[in-house]
Amino acid sequence: xxxxxxxxxxxxxxxxxxxxxxxxxxxxxxxxxxxxxxxxxxxxxxxxxxxxxxxxxxxxxxxxxxxxxxxxxxxxxxxxxxxxxxxxxxxxxxxxxxxxxxxxxxxxxxxxxxxxxxxxxxxxxxxxxxxxxxxxxxxxxxxxxxxxxxxxxxxxxxxxxxxxxxxxxxxxxxxxxxxxxxxxxxxxxxxxxxxxxxxxxxxxxxxxxxxxxxxxxxxxxxxxxxxxxxxxxxxxxxxxxxxxxxxxxxxxxxxxxxxxxxxxxxxxxxxxxxxxxx
Amino acid sequence: xxxxxxxxxxxxxxxxxxxxxxxxxxxxxxxxxxxxxxxxxxxxxxxxxxxxxxxxxxxxxxxxxxxxxxxxxxxxxxxxxxxxxxxxxxxxxxxxxxxxxxxxxxxxxxxxxxxxxxxxxxxxxxxxxxxxxxxxxxxxxxxxxxxxxxxxxxxxxxxxxxxxxxxxxxxxxxxxxxxxxxxxxxxxxxxxxxxxxxxxxxxxxxxxxxxxxxxxxxxxxxxxxxxxxxxxxxxxxxxxxxxxxxxxxxxxxxxxxxxxxxxxxxxxxxxxxxxxxxxxxxxxxxxxxxxxxxxxxxxxxxxxxxxxxxxxxxxxxxxxxxxxxxxxxxxxxxxxxxxxx
Amino acid sequence: xxxxxxxxxxxxxxxxxxxxxxxxxxxxxxxxxxxxxxxxxxxxxxxxxxxxxxxxxxxxxxxxxxxxxxxxxxxxxxxxxxxxxxxxxxxxxxxxxxxxxxxxxxxxxxxxxxxxxxxxxxxxxxxxxxxxxxxxxxxxxxxxxxxxxxxxxxxxxxxxxxxxxxxxxxxxxxxxxxxxxxxxxxxxxxxxxxxxxxxxxxxxxxxxxxxxxxxxxxxxxxxxxxxxxxxxxxxxxxxxxxxxxxxxxxxxxxxxxxxxxxxxxxxxxxxxxxxxxxxxxxxxxxxxxxxxxxxxxxxxxxxxxxxxxxxxxxxxxxxxxxxxx
Numbered sequence: 014x015x016x017x018x019x020x021x022x023x024x025x026x027x028x029x030x031x032x033x034x035x036x037x038x039x040x041x042x043x044x045x046x047x048x049x050x051x052x053x054x055x056x057x058x059x060x061x062x063x064x065x066x067x068x069x070x071x072x073x074x075x076x077x078x079x080x081x082x083x084x085x086x087x088x089x090x091x092x093x094x095x096x097x098x099x100x101x102x103x104x105x106x107x108x109x110x111x112x113x114x115x116x117x118x119x120x121x122x123x124x125x126x127x128x129x130x131x132x133x134x135x136x137x138x139x140x141x142x143x144x145x146x147x148x149x150x151x152x153x154x155x156x157x158x159x160x161x162x163x164x165x166x167x168x169x170x171x172x173x174x175x176x177x178x179x180x181x182x183x184x185x186x187x188x189x190x191x192x193x194x195x196x197x198x199x200x201x202x203x204x205x206x207x208x209x210x211x212x213x214x215x216x217x218x219x220x221x222x223x224x225x226x227x228x229x230x231x232x233x234x235x236x237x238x239x240x241x242x243x244x245x246x247x248x249x250x251x252x253x254x255x256x257x258x259x260x261x262x263x264x265x266x267x268x269x270x271x272x273x274x275x276x277x278x279x280x281x282x283x284x285x286x287x288x289x290x291x
Numbered sequence: 292x293x294x295x296x297x298x299x300x301x302x303x304x305x306x307x308x309x310x311x312x313x314x315x316x317x318x319x320x321x322x323x324x325x326x327x328x329x330x331x332x333x334x335x336x337x338x339x340x341x342x343x344x345x346x347x348x349x350x351x352x353x354x355x356x357x358x359x360x361x362x363x364x365x366x367x368x369x370x371x372x373x374x375x376x377x378x379x380x381x382x383x384x385x386x387x388x389x390x391x392x393x394x395x396x397x398x399x400x401x402x403x404x405x406x407x408x409x410x411x412x413x414x415x416x417x418x419x420x421x422x423x424x425x426x427x428x429x430x431x432x433x434x435x436x437x438x439x440x441x442x443x444x445x446x447x448x449x450x451x452x453x454x455x456x457x458x459x460x461x462x463x464x465x466x467x468x469x470x471x472x473x474x475x476x477x478x479x480x481x482x483x484x485x486x487x488x489x490x491x492x493x494x495x496x497x498x499x500x501x502x503x504x505x506x507x508x509x510x511x512x513x514x515x516x517x518x519x520x521x522x523x524x525x526x527x528x529x530x531x532x533x534x535x536x537x538x539x540x541x542x543x544x545x546x547x548x549x550x551x552x553x554x555x556x557x558x559x560x561x562x563x564x565x566x567x568x569x570x571x572x573x574x575x576x577x578x579x580x581x582x583x584x585x586x587x588x589x590x591x592x593x594x595x596x597x598x599x600x601x602x603x604x605x606x607x608x609x610x611x612x613x614x615x616x617x618x619x620x621x622x623x624x625x626x627x628x629x630x631x632x
Numbered sequence: 633x634x635x636x637x638x639x640x641x642x643x644x645x646x647x648x649x650x651x652x653x654x655x656x657x658x659x660x661x662x663x664x665x666x667x668x669x670x671x672x673x674x675x676x677x678x679x680x681x682x683x684x685x686x687x688x689x690x691x692x693x694x695x696x697x698x699x700x701x702x703x704x705x706x707x708x709x710x711x712x713x714x715x716x717x718x719x720x721x722x723x724x725x726x727x728x729x730x731x732x733x734x735x736x737x738x739x740x741x742x743x744x745x746x747x748x749x750x751x752x753x754x755x756x757x758x759x760x761x762x763x764x765x766x767x768x769x770x771x772x773x774x775x776x777x778x779x780x781x782x783x784x785x786x787x788x789x790x791x792x793x794x795x796x797x798x799x800x801x802x803x804x805x806x807x808x809x810x811x812x813x814x815x816x817x818x819x820x821x822x823x824x825x826x827x828x829x830x831x832x833x834x835x836x837x838x839x840x841x842x843x844x845x846x847x848x849x850x851x852x853x854x855x856x857x858x859x860x861x862x863x864x865x866x867x868x869x870x871x872x873x874x875x876x877x878x879x880x881x882x883x884x885x886x887x888x889x890x891x892x893x894x895x896x897x898x899x900x901x902x903x904x905x906x907x908x909x910x911x912x913x914x915x916x917x918x919x920x921x922x923x924x925x926x927x928x929x930x931x932x933x934x935x936x937x938x939x940x941x942x943x944x945x946x947x948x949x950x951x952x953x954x955x956x957x
Contacts, residue, residue: 179411180421183474186369187425188398201415356817463905493675493906494844495921498888498899505898520818523890527899550892564818565892566825566847570870578826579819582787598819 023273030267034090037083043067045084046235048075054253070255072245078255081237082263088238089267092152092222093215099157101211104164109203111165112172113195122165129162134221135228142230152231156221160214167210171203178202213275216268223264239264318382318482318514319368319401320344325376326363335587337363338538340377345482350508350515352529352546354522354561358583360538361518365486368516369403399425402475406487408467412459418445418470419455425478444473448503465496472503482514483507489524501527522565526550534558537586537594544619554621556599593624601625636663637806637838638687639704645682645691646698647909653698654910656682658862658917660701666805669832669839671849671870674859675906680842683859684808687840688722689713723753727804731811733791736798737783743767744779747798754802766797769834771827789820793827800835807832810842825852846889850874855941858882861907861917868942878938878949880925881918916947924948 038045048071056062057070057078069078111122138155145151175181175198184194223240225231232238234245239260246256325339338360345351355361366372367379370386379386381397389397402425405411412421422441426432432440442452448469459467468488475483485504489497501524507513508528517528525532525546532549534542534557542555553559556577563575581598584590590597596606603624611622625631645657657679664670672680685691687703689710703710705721713721730736738746747766748759756762760779767775770793783791792812799807809828813821829852832839841853849856850870857867858879866879877883887900904921907913913920919929928947937943938951 178413179405179407180413182366182369182371183403183405183411184424185371186398186401186403187478188395189424197416198413202413356819465905494846494885495675495888495902496905498890498901499903501890502898502901521890523892526892527890527895547895560819562892564822566822566845566851567891567893568846568850568874568886568889570850570874572850579822582789582820583817 019273020277023270023277026266026270027274030086030270031090033083034086038087041077041080041083043077043080045076045080045237048072048077050075054249054256056253057255057259060255069259070253072242072256073249073253076237078242078259081242082239082260085237085239085242085260086263088149088232088236089219089222092149092156093218095153096156096160096218097211097214099153100161100214101164101207103157104161105168105200105203105207107161108165108168109172109195109199112169113176113191113199119169123169126162126165129159129165132159134159135224138225138230139228147230147233149232152222152225155225156218160217163210163214164207167206168203171206172199175199175202209275209279212271212278216271216275219264219268219271316382317344317346317380319516320380321364321368321377322380323377324364324367324374324379326360326367326372327375330587332587336538336589337586338367341535341538341540342377343533343540343543345514345516347481347514348512349531350517350529352525352532353516353518353535354520354525354532355535356520356561356583358537358586359535361520361535362486363538364535365403365484365518368484369401370397399478400481401484402478402480402482403484403486404468404471404475404488407491408459408464408471411471412467414459416458417455418457418459421459421470422455422474422477425474440477441473444476445470447476447507448473449499465492465499468492468496468500469503472500472507476507480513482516484516484518486518487520488517490520497524504528522550522561534561537584537589539594540613540620540622541595542619542621542623543613544621548618552618554616554618554626555595555623556601556625557595560598593622634666635707636704637666637668637706638662638664638840639702640683640687641702641704643683643686643701643703644699645679645686645695646700648694649697655698655912656695656862656909657686660859660862660864662857662864662867664806664838664840667832667836667838668855669841669853671853671856672840672842672859673844673846673849673856675844677861677906677908678859679862680859681810684728684810684840684842687808688726688728689718690728723750723804724802725804726806726808727799727802728808728810729792729795729799729812731814733788733795733815734783736795737791739783741782742779743781743783743786743794747779747794747801750798750801756801766801767794769800769831770794770797771823772797787820789816789824792816792824796828796831800831800837803835804837806838806840808840808842811844813848814843814845821848828852846874846886858885861912862909863917863945865918865946866942866944868939868944872939872942876951878942878951879918879944879946880922880948880950882944883950884923916945924950 053071053075054073055064055067055071058065058068067077069082071077107122111119134155137158138151141151141155181194181198184198222231222238223243226238226240227244229244232241234241242260243257246253250257321341321343324341326337328335328337341364343351353361353364363372367374373387381389384393386397419441422444423437426437426440441455445452445454450466450469450473459470462470488504489500492500504515505528508515517525519525529546532544532546533540534549534555536557542549542553542558549558550562553562559577560579563577564579577600580600584597592608593606593611596602599606605624611624613620613622616626616628641661643657643660644655646653646655660683662670672683674680682691682695686699687710689696691699699711710718744763747763751759751762751766763779764775767778772778772790772793786794813824816824825848843849853870855868856870856873857864858881859865860881866873866877866882873882874886877886884900884902888902890899902921907917915930916933919925922929926947933945933947935943935945936949938949
């Protein structure tokens with residue numbers, strides 16, 4: 014099945030991405046931050062004037078592009094993990110509470126979600142950067158501020174569904190408190206849908222991080238970030254395409270892989286297909 | 292809703308005993324229980340003036356069609372919902388006043404089994420945890436005691452001990468319902484509230500489940516309240532039957548009598564509609580007619596008069612009270628202690 | 633003797649084309665005479681609904697691909713018929729009522745629009761008058777006003793009557809009813825069955841009535857075919873099947889139905905559960921649950937005709953032919 018094949022390839026790519034991000038930097042020959050002005054804008058190894066010293070070439074300061082992509086993967090992954098942890102926790106907590114309690118709390122929280130969805134990410138980040146300066150923290154806060162709402166929406170809807178299942182009523186008749194019901198019955202049963210959201214968000218976070226870094230309000234130089242690298246290389250795009258194109262390719266590949274895996278997970282977790290009576 | 296107020300206010304006096312001779316103190320009883328829901332366009336009286344009692348060793352059947360208030364009654368008895376009038380009493384105390392140990396005693400003593408075992412078993416919990424939930428909630432037993440109890444109740448419903456380590460999705464509907472019953476038994480309850488426990492099951496499975504439930508009634512002296520739309524299963528399961536129409540009790544009596552010589556025309560219609568598996572069965576004298584009126588705008592007088600072949604002027608005007616007869620209780624103008632008028 | 637209206641021979645439906653794919657129906661054969669009502673009764677997974685859908689070739693593509701055998705409608709094989717011809721038969725000659733009336737009605741069109749569309753296809757002229765008459769025939773009060781109503785404004789029983797009115801708009805010769813009363817309350821079911829009986833007589837229709845409820849079968853069917861795990865295990869006139877069931881499954885199933893007229897101490901039960909598709913045993917599919925089973929039962933059971941029209945597939949009929957004479 015071609016669908017299955019693409020899923021496996023995508024999953025393989027993501028695992029590779031994670032491994033590279035986690036342990037890749039330990040195996041680097043070159044320091045991603047230190048360049049040599051003698052080796053400025055060296056082309057990749059396979060190009061006519063390339064050398065094996067810099068497999069993917071060097072940038073305008075003579076820094077190794079491969080080393081910077083590997084180091085950048087680590088930053089992308091770090092942003093993803095931190096953002097998804099923060100946005101996921103806040104969003105799930107508020108969404109679950111909103112769906113479980115209902116009433117005015119639900120109405121207030123859902124207006125808050127609408128507000129979060131209407132925030133212009135880029136403008137917010139620019140504003141933030143103008144006030145506190147570009148930083149890793151800046152990126153994390155701005156992206157989390159927008160993305161929590163998706164967890165809130167999903168967990169609210171799923172909580173409303175689970176709340177009406179008989180096993181929740183049964184738990185109440187067993188004398189379980191609301192907190193116990195939320196932790197034992199609601200959260201485990203809404204978790205699969207939230208995992209799908211989180212998976213799909215990996216792509217969104219990488220793109221947002223890259224965009225913000227590209228605009229100079231993300232990870233501050235000289236730290237390598239894929240978005241920042243694309244930005245740095247854009248003035249040389251004609252003469253030294255690899256400086257921008259290779260980190261750009263990394264972004265495209267990882268985000269595509271994330272979306273393929275996320276879609277496949279959605280299909281698999283889709284409720285109602287398995288184990289339900291007529 | 293042009294009927295005079297008087298017609299709506301006629302209710303049995305509170306002194307009316309709930310049943311002729313209760314067999315000992317009731318585990319759970321209702322006193323003129325009512326539940327109205329606020330909806331667009333007014334109040335929906337899902338249940339009104341229902342008085343009944345579940346006593347040890349007896350089985351009470353609640354019969355009615357969709358929208359009659361069966362589910363509302365069940366939720367009130369389980370304290371999943373609060374009444375808007377009257378009360379549910381556990382061993383003489385109002386449910387809403389139960390606190391602490393008393394409330395835990397109620398939760399332990401009264402256990403439900405719902406209709407749909409696909410919804411009543413949490414899909415991500417192993418059977419052991421599902422069954423142990425009522426036990427762990429009270430926290431009085433050690434882990435090994437809980438495990439032993441889980442295996443014990445699984446055996447009582449005809450399942451083997453290895454079921455405990457599996458997930459609900461590995462079981463068929465019939466097996467799931469057995470697991471749901473095992474769960475209800477775990478805390479050694481005194482009363483089982485069975486809400487249509489077999490109506491989503493295949494015929495050959497229905498008989499298995501009904502027999503298990505009857506074993507439990509007899510072997511352990513469990514009291515049961517059996518809610519159903521089907522008179523035949525109620526006849527098999529219950530000693531006494533309460534028939535509900537549009538949230539009101541219309542007739543009550545021994546199951547055998549209700550299913551052979553019903554007093555209320557609605558009960559007679561239900562009986563006629565319970566088609567026997569016998570093509571030679573004689574045609575009924577009281578075929579069911581008409582549709583259920585909107586509960587939001589119930590008919591004046593007797594709620595059943597719009598569908599009743601015997602309705603007279605008085606039935607449209609006055610709401611009948613629940614009267615004692617030698618055969619039980621009935622709310623019908625046409626029936627007196629002696630029989631039909 | 634007249635020819636059967638519908639004649640099914642050796643109908644096998646597999647999940648997919650391969651010959652070793654699990655089967656939903658196994659070598660099912662039956663005849664339906666003009667004006668006759670045949671009940672298909674069985675538990676969930678017995679294949680009764682698939683049989684009903686197969687008659688109109690309405691099964692899913694995977695199942696259609698795995699269908700073999702012959703379904704002759706007035707002598708013509710439905711399975712090999714060109715689509716154009718089949719479309720002509722659907723609705724015009726064979727019509728269907730399903731369990732959920734909401735699924736058969738378009739929620740955004742008025743009852744009148746949907747009914748008139750069916751009547752127009754049936755070649756009726758004065759559509760408004762015909763639609764009113766059709767609603768009146770299914771006992772809908774004040775039909776003229778009801779034509780403007782939408783499905784969600786009606787009760788379940790009323791919707792099911794509308795679905796029947798639409799199904800009958802083209803005067804079909806066969807009405808396939810798939811659990812049409814299962815979602816209805818008992819008192820409404822009773823009235824709907826009475827209505828179907830009246831319609832059957834007025835339109836001289838044959839009916840294929842699919843249900844799990846023996847009470848419904850007893851009420852409305854002339855003949856009954858009992859299905860188990862994709863096969864017809866016993867078939868015969870209703871009176872006979874109910875009074876003298878000979879297949880152990882039919883006998884045990886009938887005995888296990890509670891009754892309002894008497895309450896036994898315990899219900900006789902069939903142990904175990906019906907096998908799932910793909911897990912059906914060799915030979916007689918019922919033998920693992922059968923009290924009368926022997927070693928023979930692992931082989932395909934013989935077909936016996938106990939009396940004219942009363943046949944069963946069983947190694948151990950619960951009644952021997954010579955006892956009756």
